[in-house]
Amino acid sequence: xxxxxxxxxxxxxxxxxxxxxxxxxxxxxxxxxxxxxxxxxxxxxxxxxxxxxxxxxxxxxxxxxxxxxxxxxxxxxxxxxxxxxxxxxxxxxxxxxxxxxxxxxxxxxxxxxxxxxx
Amino acid sequence: xxxxxxxxxxxxxxxxxxxxxxxxxxxxxxxxxxxxxxxxxxxxxxxxxxxxxxxxxxxxxxxxxxxxxxxxxxxxxxxxxxxxxxxxxxxxxxxxxxxxxxxxxxxxxxx
Numbered sequence: 001x002x003x004x005x006x007x008x009x010x011x012x013x014x015x016x017x018x019x020x021x022x023x024x025x026x027x028x029x030x031x032x033x034x035x036x037x038x039x040x041x042x043x044x045x046x047x048x049x050x051x052x053x054x055x056x057x058x059x060x061x062x063x064x065x066x067x068x069x070x071x072x073x074x075x076x077x078x079x080x081x082x083x084x085x086x087x088x089x090x091x092x093x094x095x096x097x098x099x100x101x102x103x104x105x106x107x108x109x110x111x112x113x114x115x116x117x118x
Numbered sequence: 119x120x121x122x123x124x125x126x127x128x129x130x131x132x133x134x135x136x137x138x139x140x141x142x143x144x145x146x147x148x149x150x151x152x153x154x155x156x157x158x159x160x161x162x163x164x165x166x167x168x169x170x171x172x173x174x175x176x177x178x179x180x181x182x183x184x185x186x187x188x189x190x191x192x193x194x195x196x197x198x199x200x201x202x203x204x205x206x207x208x209x210x211x212x213x214x215x216x217x218x219x220x221x222x223x224x225x226x227x228x229x
Contacts, residue, residue: 043219109160
């Protein structure tokens with residue numbers, strides 16, 4: 001148990017559906033991340049939020065929409081996805097030091113949501 | 119550019135030592151990490167090393183860093199069947215929050 005929870009653990013959705021993934025961290029961290037893990041690619045960063053502000057958006061299609069209402073919660077809203085979006089979506093959190101970007105060094109991951117798009 | 123590479127697979131016998139290797143290309147790495155992922159689970163941080171260190175030991179785990187060759191290794195002593203998992207090497211770069219991950223090495227421990 002890392003202190004980062006994700007729901008649901010498994011999700012099957014059609015291409016016309018709208019769904020949301022939820023992440024919650026209980027570690028008092030101030031930065032949260034969405035990563036995508038698919039079978040044939042290394043782990044890919046999607047979004048970074050620091051102090052509830054989106055600070056990185058790694059060229060992710062607009063059918064993925066993140067939301068960070070507070071420092072403990074992170075959502076990923078999904079709509080009109082494609083079958084190639086099927087993957088494990090991992091949330092992570094970390095505590096950034098006063099040095100800002102690059103000074104955080106321990107990211108704690110949730111168990112992931114296994115998404116299948118049919 | 120950013121590139122972290124690992125071999126895909128390693129098989130060892132229970133009780134032997136395992137050595138998982140990683141190479142990276144960006145010399146501005148600040149920290150290098152090893153994560154473990156068991157089936158159906160997220161990534162678990164095992165250990166990390168600051169880029170100005172060359173070795174770190176933590177119980178059965180030893181991390182070696184050769185900064186000149188941009189080579190990182192993880193040695194697991196007395197490998198157990200519970201160590202079977204995928205091991206990811208990752209680096210953090212100066213000025214970037216996100217980590218860059220390798221593709222992972224699948225460690226299979228045979229009884």
